[in-house]
Amino acid sequence: MSDHRTLTGQRRRADTRKRIIEAAIPLFAQGGEVLVIEDFVRVANVSRGTFYNYFRTVEELHEAAEQWQLNILNQQVEAKLVGLSDPVERFACALRFYLETGRQDMAWSGFMARLEHGAGSAAERRFTLDLRQGQKDGLFAKLSSSIAYDVVNGLMMRSFARMAVKKTCGWHLDEVVRTAMRALGASSTKVEQALEIFRQRKAVK
Amino acid sequence: MSDHRTLTGQRRRADTRKRIIEAAIPLFAQGGEVLVIEDFVRVANVSRGTFYNYFRTVEELHEAAEQWQLNILNQQVEAKLVGLSDPVERFACALRFYLETGRQDMAWSGFMARLEHGAGSAAERRFTLDLRQGQKDGLFAKLSSSIAYDVVNGLMMRSFARMAVKKTCGWHLDEVVRTAMRALGASSTKVEQALEIFRQRKAVK
Amino acid sequence: MSDHRTLTGQRRRADTRKRIIEAAIPLFAQGGEVLVIEDFVRVANVSRGTFYNYFRTVEELHEAAEQWQLNILNQQVEAKLVGLSDPVERFACALRFYLETGRQDMAWSGFMARLEHGAGSAAERRFTLDLRQGQKDGLFAKLSSSIAYDVVNGLMMRSFARMAVKKTCGWHLDEVVRTAMRALGASSTKVEQALEIFRQRKAVK
Amino acid sequence: MSDHRTLTGQRRRADTRKRIIEAAIPLFAQGGEVLVIEDFVRVANVSRGTFYNYFRTVEELHEAAEQWQLNILNQQVEAKLVGLSDPVERFACALRFYLETGRQDMAWSGFMARLEHGAGSAAERRFTLDLRQGQKDGLFAKLSSSIAYDVVNGLMMRSFARMAVKKTCGWHLDEVVRTAMRALGASSTKVEQALEIFRQRKAVK
DNA sequence: GATGAATGAGTCTTCATTCAT
DNA sequence: TATGAATGAAGACTCATTCAT
Numbered sequence: 001m002s003d004h005r006t007l008t009g010q011r012r013r014a015d016t017r018k019r020i021i022e023a024a025i026p027l028f029a030q031g032g033e034v035l036v037i038e039d040f041v042r043v044a045n046v047s048r049g050t051f052y053n054y055f056r057t058v059e060e061l062h063e064a065a066e067q068w069q070l071n072i073l074n075q076q077v078e079a080k081l082v083g084l085s086d087p088v089e090r091f092a093c094a095l096r097f098y099l100e101t102g103r104q105d106m107a108w109s110g111f112m113a114r115l116e117h118g119a120g121s122a123a124e125r126r127f128t129l130d131l132r133q134g135q136k137d138g139l140f141a142k143l144s145s146s147i148a149y150d151v152v153n154g155l156m157m158r159s160f161a162r163m164a165v166k167k168t169c170g171w172h173l174d175e176v177v178r179t180a181m182r183a184l185g186a187s188s189t190k191v192e193q194a195l196e197i198f199r200q201r202k203a204v205k
Numbered sequence: 206m207s208d209h210r211t212l213t214g215q216r217r218r219a220d221t222r223k224r225i226i227e228a229a230i231p232l233f234a235q236g237g238e239v240l241v242i243e244d245f246v247r248v249a250n251v252s253r254g255t256f257y258n259y260f261r262t263v264e265e266l267h268e269a270a271e272q273w274q275l276n277i278l279n280q281q282v283e284a285k286l287v288g289l290s291d292p293v294e295r296f297a298c299a300l301r302f303y304l305e306t307g308r309q310d311m312a313w314s315g316f317m318a319r320l321e322h323g324a325g326s327a328a329e330r331r332f333t334l335d336l337r338q339g340q341k342d343g344l345f346a347k348l349s350s351s352i353a354y355d356v357v358n359g360l361m362m363r364s365f366a367r368m369a370v371k372k373t374c375g376w377h378l379d380e381v382v383r384t385a386m387r388a389l390g391a392s393s394t395k396v397e398q399a400l401e402i403f404r405q406r407k408a409v410k
Numbered sequence: 411m412s413d414h415r416t417l418t419g420q421r422r423r424a425d426t427r428k429r430i431i432e433a434a435i436p437l438f439a440q441g442g443e444v445l446v447i448e449d450f451v452r453v454a455n456v457s458r459g460t461f462y463n464y465f466r467t468v469e470e471l472h473e474a475a476e477q478w479q480l481n482i483l484n485q486q487v488e489a490k491l492v493g494l495s496d497p498v499e500r501f502a503c504a505l506r507f508y509l510e511t512g513r514q515d516m517a518w519s520g521f522m523a524r525l526e527h528g529a530g531s532a533a534e535r536r537f538t539l540d541l542r543q544g545q546k547d548g549l550f551a552k553l554s555s556s557i558a559y560d561v562v563n564g565l566m567m568r569s570f571a572r573m574a575v576k577k578t579c580g581w582h583l584d585e586v587v588r589t590a591m592r593a594l595g596a597s598s599t600k601v602e603q604a605l606e607i608f609r610q611r612k613a614v615k
Numbered sequence: 616m617s618d619h620r621t622l623t624g625q626r627r628r629a630d631t632r633k634r635i636i637e638a639a640i641p642l643f644a645q646g647g648e649v650l651v652i653e654d655f656v657r658v659a660n661v662s663r664g665t666f667y668n669y670f671r672t673v674e675e676l677h678e679a680a681e682q683w684q685l686n687i688l689n690q691q692v693e694a695k696l697v698g699l700s701d702p703v704e705r706f707a708c709a710l711r712f713y714l715e716t717g718r719q720d721m722a723w724s725g726f727m728a729r730l731e732h733g734a735g736s737a738a739e740r741r742f743t744l745d746l747r748q749g750q751k752d753g754l755f756a757k758l759s760s761s762i763a764y765d766v767v768n769g770l771m772m773r774s775f776a777r778m779a780v781k782k783t784c785g786w787h788l789d790e791v792v793r794t795a796m797r798a799l800g801a802s803s804t805k806v807e808q809a810l811e812i813f814r815q816r817k818a819v820k
Numbered sequence: 821g822a823t824g825a826a827t828g829a830g831t832c833t834t835c836a837t838t839c840a841t
Numbered sequence: 842t843a844t845g846a847a848t849g850a851a852g853a854c855t856c857a858t859t860c861a862t
Contacts, residue, residue, distance in 0.1 A: 009821080016821090036856060047823040052858075119367050144377065146367065147360070147384050154359020155352070155388075162324050162351065172349065179352050183360075183388035213841065214845065221846080241831060252848045257833070418862065419824065426825080446852060457827045462854070529777050554787065556777065557770070557794050564769020565762070565798075572734055572761065582759065589762050593770075593798035624842085631842095651835060662844045667837075 017054050020044040021065050028065060029110035029164070066115055069108075073101060080201050087134035088186045092177050092194035093201075098156065099173040100202060102163045110164035113157055124149045131184075141185025151183045222259050225249040226270050233270060234315035234369070271320055274313075278306065285406050292339035293391045297382050297399035298406075303361065304378040305407060307368045315369035318362055329354045336389075346390025356388045427464050430454040431475050438475060439520035439574070476525055479518075483511065490611055497544035498596045502587050502604035503611075508566065509583040510612060512573045520574035523567055534559045541594075551595025561593045632669050635659040636680050643680060644725035644779070681730055684723075688716060695816050702749035703801045707792050707809035708816075713771065714788040715817060717778045725779035728772055739764045746799075756800025766798045 023044035027035055035058055041051050055061040077097045084090045102109035117123040128145040135142060159176050162168065174195050181191045228249035232240055240263055246256050260266040282302045289295045307314035322328040333350040340347060364381050367373065379400050386396045433454035437445055445468055451461050465471040487507045494500045512519035527533040538555040545552060569586050572578065584605050591601045638659035642650055650673055656666050670676040692712045699705045717724035732738045743760040750757060774791050777783065789810050796806045 012821080037858090038856075048825095048858085049823055049860085050821075053821070057857090118363065119370070141387070143384055144380055147364075147377075147381055150363035150367070150381075151356060151360040151384050151388060154363050155356040158323065158355035158359050159352075162355070165324070172352075175349055176352055176355075179348055179356050179388055182346070182390060183356060183384055185387060211844090217841095217846065242833095243831075253833085254835085254848055255846075258846070261833095416823090422825065422862095447854090448852075458854080459828065459856085460826055463825070466854090528773065529780070551797070553794055554790055557774075557787075557791055560773035560777070560791075561766060561770040561794050561798060564773050565766040568733065568765035568769050569762075572765070575734070582762075585759055586762055586765075589758055589766050589798055592756070592800060593766060593794055595797060627842085652837090653835075663837085663846095664839085664844055665842080668842070672836090 016046065016050065017064075020046060020051065020054055020061065021068050024061055024065050025069065025111055026107055028062060028114065029107040031110055031114055065111075069111065073098070076101070084197070086139075086190065087130060087137065088139050088181070088190040089194040089197065091130065091134070091184075092181055092186070092191050093198050095152070095156065095177050095180060096173065096195060096198040097202075099159060099163075099176060100170075100198075102160050103168050103170070103173060106164050106167075109160045113161035113164055115157075117153055117157075119146065123153070127152070134186075139186060139190075143185070148184055152180045155180050155183075221251065221255065222269075225251060225256065225259055225266065226273050229266055229270050230274065230316055231312055233267060233319065234312040236315055236319055236369075270316075274316065278303070281306070289402070291344075291395065292335060292342065293344050293386070293395040294399040294402065296335065296339070296389075297386055297391070297396050298403050300357070300361065300385060301378065301382050301400060301403045302407075304364060304368075304381060305375075305403075307365050308373050308375070308378060311369050311372075314365040318366035318369055320362075322358055322362075324351065328358070332357070339391075344391060344395075348390070353389055357385045360385050360388075426456065426460065427474075430456060430461065430464055430471065431478050434471055434475050435479065435521055436517055438472060438524060439517040441520055441524055441574075475521075479521065483508070486511070494607070496549075496600065497540060497547065498549050498591070498600040499604040499607065501540065501544070501594075502591055502596070502601050503608050505562070505566065505587050505590055506583065506605060506608045507612075509569060509573075509586060510580075510608075512570050513578050513580070513583060516574050516577075519570045523571035523574055525567075527563055527567075529556070533563070537562070544596075549596060549600075553595070558594055562590045565590050565593075631661065631665065632679075635661065635666065635669060635676065636683050639676055639680050640684065640726055641722055643677060643729065644722040646725055646729055680726075684726065688713070691716070699812070701754075701805065702745060702752065703754050703796070703805040704809040704812065706745065706749070706799075707796055707801070707806050708813050710767070710771065710792050710795060711788065711810060711813040712817075714774060714778075714791060715785075715813075717775050718783050718785070718788060721779050721782075724775045728776035728779055730772075732768055732772075734761065738768070742767070749801075754801060754805075758800070763799055767795045770795050770798075 020040060024040050027039055027043060037048065037051055037058060040058070040061060041048050044051075055064065077094055080097050081090055081093055084093060102112060124146075127149050131140060131145050131148050134140045140148070155176065159173070177195065178188070178191055182188070225245060229245050232244055232248060242253065242256055242263060245263070245266060246253050249256075260269065282299055285302050286295055286298055289298060307317060329351075332354050336345060336350050336353050339345045345353070360381060364378070382400065383393065383396055387393070430450060434450050437449055437453060447458065447461055447468060450468070450471060451458050454461075465474065487504055490507050491500055491503055494503060512522060534556075537559050541550060541555050541558050544550045550558070565586065569583070587605065588598070588601055592598070635655060639655050642654055642658060652663065652666055652673060655673070655676060656663050659666075670679065692709055695712050696705055696708055699708060717727060739761075742764050746755060746760050746763050749755045755763070770791060774788070792810065793803070793806055797803070
């Protein structure tokens with residue numbers, strides 16, 4: 001009995017939290033005006049008090065929304081990379097999948113473009129590990145990992161920003177991937193193979 | 206009515222405007238907290254009313270400060286490029302000089318890192334013209350100018366952001382330039398020549 | 411969600427709104443100085459924020475207060491006119507009751523004197539309909555309804571203004587009614603009858 | 616020499632004052648927004664400092680403008696009444712001339728409509744004297760002079776207000792005069808004579 | 821846990837007034 | 842006298858946060 005109540009309560013809590021986060025994402029994606037708590041309360045259709053039961057500041061909600069989105073995204077992309085072992089192929093394919101997700105959802109691109117994955121972020125740490133591995137095998141130029149991260153991340157973020165406001169075609173995104181990989185000094189043959197793999201895997205949902 | 210009065214007035218106006226802008230730059234550079242008009246009023250040592258005589262919003266002041274800084278910067282860099290005609294050399298040298306300026310003034314780097322020179326900016330238009338010229342001569346890879354701009358600008362902005370918080374050495378900045386130029390598909394020999402020219406010209410003030 | 415909570419909330423809202431309006435009326439009545447939101451906040455004993463939850467400008471509050479007062483007034487006067495069918499009698503009696511209300515409350519007179527019931531107001535439209543009816547029966551002179559409204563309304567407003575600053579006796583107000591009705595060309599016999607009816611009905615509360 | 620300088624100075628002073636007043640009248644006439652000193656400074660093409668050399672507040676300027684306009688108006692109307700001795704004729708003719716001035720200048724009507732010639736004004740005192748004279752001769756009903764003033768002034772002000780926003784024809788204004796005089800109990804024959812005199816005198820400029 | 825009315829500190833913005841030139 | 846830049850007090854308005862129901 002008590003267990004049932006507890007479980008129901010937890011589920012309701014999680015539901016409300018999810019509702020607030022999902023309603024908030026389009027607002028974050030849109031950009032422009034400053035967002036206030038009232039905005040989130042309105043779109044999520046909850047009261048101010050309820051908002052405070054879950055998040056104490058707009059920033060806290062933003063971080064939760066970011067985690068939420070990145071978790072989903074990373075799971076999806078990981079699934080697409082299954083079986084690929086070559087670092088260059090994995091890298092190029094992952095970038096292309098990220099971009100593809102943005103291509104199919106302009107609002108989501110707006111959301112991504114506004115994230116701060118700068119120096120010191122978790123994203124940078126993971127990126128660095130993968131890069132180092134590839135450099136050991138001589139697959140990337142010998143450049144500082146921070147520069148490598150900056151050039152790739154900078155290009156990706158700006159590409160999301162463009163996709164947020166303008167419909168984009170697939171071969172343009174191929175070109176973005178080629179440019180990023182060229183900056184890292186990767187073999188263009190391998191990049192083309194990766195793009196071919198992407199095309200095959202994209203087809204199968 | 207009297208020329209003298211008119212002139213004196215104009216000079217006073219220009220002085221006050223300059224005072225507000227110059228006092229504002231360190232605030233913009235610092236980043237973090239949201240800036241309110243009171244902040245600028247305090248550091249410029251003028252009254253609120255005076256602020257409104259010159260700028261109607263913080264955004265308007267920010268744009269004025271941006272113009273102010275870029276005018277100075279562009280003049281300085283242009284002076285350094287005198288006599289260089291090869292597009293790759295000019296490009297690489299210019300990037301290196303921009304970075305050098307940031308290296309020597311961390312606060313200024315912070316200011317630059319926060320500028321929005323995104324899609325459609327004046328900076329992009331100028332960049333595109335130069336790039337096209339170089340592409341005609343086969344000096345750059347055949348990539349879309351918007352991607353070229355995004356990769357270079359993205360890398361530069363993130364480099365400024367890093368320089369704003371961490372002392373940086375020159376050879377790291379050389380590497381940034383190499384990476385940017387590699388992304389554009391420029392010949393590494395020419396890039397090395399450009400970096401050599403930079404070293405020579407930097408010495409002579 | 412719960413009916414009880416919803417009802418309680420609505421009641422609280424209505425109470426606060428009423429509190430602000432009723433506290434505001436003496437301020438509007440007083441006239442002279444320009445009224446600022448702080449003034450209403452102080453007399454109603456609510457916070458600035460609360461004021462803005464109900465009214466966005468002083469003008470909006472003023473209109474609400476006007477509606478509030480006129481609703482009460484019209485109900486009271488209607489009650490006094492029950493059973494009177496002759497247009498002249500109804501007209502004269504109504505004017506006299508309006509004036510009587512002012513006579514017994516100088517502050518209220520001040521409030522009324524400052525209302526803008528000019529060209530195009532709801533009051534004018536209703537006045538016009540009644541006047542037309544009387545003109546069909548030959549009870550009023552054949553004058554333009556806008557002029558008729560202006561002369562009656564103008565005299566009434568100025569009478570309120572005088573009553574706001576000086577104690578006034580009943581027979582003076584009888585004279586005001588006689589003058590208004592004379593301007594409309596109504597029979598003085600009927601007007602005297604109407605004033606007699608007023609005297610009888612005033613006695614019985 | 617000194618005399619000449621003094622005279623020139625006085626003339627310039629008067630000119631500037633006149634310039635400010637005349638530029639201000641259309642602003643006062645327009646109504647609606649709150650007027651600030653900046654508004655007058657702009658239309659008169661003088662500096663803020665100069666404004667303060669002549670008027671200390673907007674209210675002071677408004678009173679000066681009112682005097683200015685009424686002086687002109689009264690002189691003109693007096694001239695039109697020359698030779699008329701009957702109080703009713705003088706009264707009716709004067710009202711008709713005032714209205715005619717408004718009819719020919721909508722902006723001026725707006726200015727007049729906003730004046731406060733309420734209880735206790737100079738206008739009321741003069742009105743009272745003329746009325747008493749007529750009452751002695753049995754030409755007006757025996758009504759309180761304050762009521763008489765209120766009914767006539769109230770109707771006139773509202774008529775100006777209407778003329779300020781809507782083109783008006785002469786016979787409508789005749790009707791206004793008839794209504795005002797009927798309210799005072801004046802003989803309609805005399806009023807028609809007065810309106811006839813007005814028509815004759817209006818023709819001759 | 822959910823609600824939303826109330827709060828008041830923080831900012832924005834205007835504008836009368838001063839004063840050095 | 843004329844000018845107009847500078848001032849800062851006054852008022853408008855927002856919004857994060859609390860709390861009784």
